[in-house]
Amino acid sequence: MYVAVKGGEAAIAAAHELLAKERRGATAVPELTAAQIREQLVLAVNRVMCEGSLYDLDLAALAIKQARGDLIEAIFLLRAYRTTLPRFGASAPFDTSSMQIRRRISATFKDLPGGQNLGPTFDFTHRLLDPELTEHAPVARPQRAEGGDDVAAPHVTTLIGAQGLIEANTGRESEAPVGDLTRDPMTFPSDRDLRLQALARGDEGFLLALGYSTQRGYGRTHPFAGEIRMGEVEIVFKPDELGFEVALGTITLTECEMVNQFKGGADKAPQFTRGCGLTFGHSERKAMAMALLDRALRARELGEEAVAPAQDEEFVLSHCDSVQATGFVEHLKLPHYVDFQAELTLLRQLRSEWAQARRTTDAAIVGHSEAAE
Amino acid sequence: MSANSAYNFAYLDEQTKRMIRRAILKAIAIPGYQVPFASREMPMPYGWGTGGVQVTAAVLGANDVLKVIDQGADDTTNAVSIRKFFEKTAGVATTTRTRDATIIQTRHRIPEAQLSEEQILVYQVPIPEPLRFLEPREPETRRMHALEDYGLMHVKLYEDIARHGHIATTYAYPVKVDGRYVMDPSPTPKFDNPKMDDCPALQLFGAGREKRIYALPPYTCVVSLDFEDHPFERTPIAAKCELCGADSAFLDEIVTDDQGGRMFVCSDTDYCESRRGEASP
């Protein structure tokens, strides 16, 4: 005899307990600490901070632990936490030209003021799995260069900008308040400030794929990596109560400036155009992809025909948020049996009407052939 | 005072609630019109009811009694999860009985019991835009609503009849509100559409991921779109509930064995229990 299904509440509680157990894994293995994640998986922590839109290494590390390594789940945790935080205001724009550089390269010139500084990069490693890292591995001390830490390194774009070879960064001097899509819903067509914010929070994989597509011909922008720099930048904030600026500390940022296809007009000499990417921590791939997309999405502004997906503002910005995307994709797991029931009913009705119509036609054919005889 | 003092009452901060309430008031003033709002990130995923939760959080008071259903049932996992969320962050009383609730948050069904003027029905909405699948561009659909340019909607219905002999939409069946805006009622079965018309309760619709709120004030005229010679038809109920005998409620089909055996049971669990006299206090 059928009894109406109950027990959802108990099932959920049991599922959470099981989750906690699986998270811990084999108890013979030492438990992972958030500090270990913060120190030794910092690139994952960087991604979570970037897409979580919150700079806090410890919280991001905790989120990764709680999420069992699922980075989108960790990003979600950080975003949900962010929602609860009070907003004091906005900092002054970051001055990346005074960055304490730990890595700085440019593909546009062989050598330039400030030099090419490789920093900690996978770029030239040979991707060979190293069994020594399985357990505790000895770490050599890197040699220090002479000359101290302070390196004067003006942006490449500033250098060629001084010669008028590249467009100025528009909007920098504007007094208009910067938009915030966590406070106001996004509308289309959108301005560059909101686009950049959406891209900064956007899923690295999605941005990477779209950036890649522009290089393969879906909206070519002829990019050159003019500047990639990573290091510490000071946060400067001006509280209303004080009326003067205070430095709150430093954070690590990665900045990428792409130098793109030149443009000119009847009343304007041709100049290179720009694409910008900025990320929390050392997140180079994301910063580069972001710069590629920033430029592609400026198609309308620069009078280019927008034909490729990467140039389609509504497409890119509506779908780049991993938290929104995963929410909706995974929501298909929720019960849909009522809507499904509605479809089943209609389908059965249509099928019976179709069968009925067939029977009538067949009967008519039979009747006709009988009459013909 | 909230049960969990680490969070504000019902989780959202007061500024956010104010912002949402402003959107709700605007929505009530323009029945059926989708008001954009700055949806917050919530502790449950987008697509899992964050819009409904934000609307409920904004209107919930300490003396409210909350009911949460999904597919008509109080005990489905998502309904349980959301109910627990409000128990934890707001400490409000909750119930499974429709008639005892002051706020009912629902996914995909309207309760069978008649609602009253004292109640608010909050719908969870995945895609608020009824024209979305005909026209993917947001600026264009906004223009269509502004200019009351709904020809495309009827073209879709025409095509259904030309192809299937029937209008093929069985849930999220579009309606015209107060003679002006075309609205998506959320993926409730079309069986439930007539309940929205002239309803004494306030009906609020929240779409978190798409960032829209819309509303039906009490006693609003809500008409399902159709043609004069193909009028809107409620899906006929071909069976009776095997537990309580109801013959005019929406039924769930339960597969009972692998020989094609099945039975039909009320989708609205509270309705079914009440009829059987089994409703828990």
Place this chain on the structure above:
Amino acid sequence: MTALLSECRPLVGNDQPLLQATGLSKFFGPRVGCQDVSLEVHEGEVIAVVGESGSGKSTLLLLLSTQQLPSSGSISCRMRDGVTRDLFRLTEAERRHLLRTDWGFVHQDARLGLRMGVSAGGNVGERLMAVGWRHYGKIRAEAQAWLERVEIATDRMDDRPDTFSGGMRQRLQVAKNMVTHPRLVFMDEPTGGLDVSVQARVLDLIRSFVSDYGLAAVIVTHDLAIARLLSHRILVMRQGRVIENGLTDQVLDDPREPYTQLLVSSILQT
């Protein structure tokens, strides 16, 4: 057929132009789309706008049909109520309604003028539904009647235009526009890209509609033969300006401007 016709045509003969454009110009940055164009269209009159690629004729059509805003100049239109109004003073809703009822637009590429994912019947019925027709049977009957008039077999009514030939698609476009009895139809190279024999059929259709329904039209074409066949008056454009205009037969038989002479003499003699 006649019953539906008399529903919408004004009974009062009117010498006032249906459409009047004055000093229309459109610039795209430094580039000239068209410059200082003025013209009048009267009821039942067909005007051909001819010129080579880049002459500005398509830009002019987009301006006249209010699909783009001019950089300068004005357009006024005599509406069905007899009142002449400045088109750009109307609200967007009013302009959209105009374009959907009293006016028509036939595109060179049928995909711009049709919904390829909607059946032929649905395409023709769309305008009726947009102006409030709510009876499926009546919409279908009216759509069927128009499909017959443009010689599309009614058993194709529920097929989608992506299964139609080029000529059929153009005839479908015409039907889609005619269903609300427009008084003025804009056409942009309506037979462009079609085979010669197919072109003839579409042109015949247009010609018969013009005479049967008193349709006025502005037709953009680079083909002088089409201009001669269909139009009463002709405007010759070059580099954005109108360099010659007048009665079609007169201009084509006795062109004044050197450029017009060049165009006329360039027609291949068969």
